[in-house]
Amino acid sequence: MFANEVRLGNIVLESGKPVMLDAPRLIALLSGNDTSFAPVPLSLAWIAGASYNELENEYMFPELSQWALDLEYKEIVFNGGFIATSAPVAYVHQLQNFFFAMTGQELELPLEHIQQG
Secondary structure (H helix, E strand, O other), X not given: OOHHHOOOOOEEEEOOEEEEOOHHHHHHHHHOOOOXXXXXEOOHHXXXXXXXXXXXXXXXXXXXXXXXXXXXXXXXXXXXXXXXXXXXXXXXXXXXXXXXXXXXXXOOOOHHHOOOO
């Protein structure tokens, strides 16, 4: 995980525990002095608010309309007409950032949704 991938409010692991990045944590991460941060792998528990399309094996958030999350291939896919593209998303902070970029809204995810295994 690189410092330029995260923003305030992203959920990451700090010393193995899920935390929401606040200003002091983000400053520590940006300074490169703290190496205790790691990305949170995306899992089914994190997308509990999404609806599942069994035919396509994808998950959809109502706010993202044409975009769908494919957990098997770890990507978000867009299918609109003849256009087909995808964006890699293997970690919770990537999903949060994509959601914000596409909707202008924060994707609120409670920390208790994390599943480590």
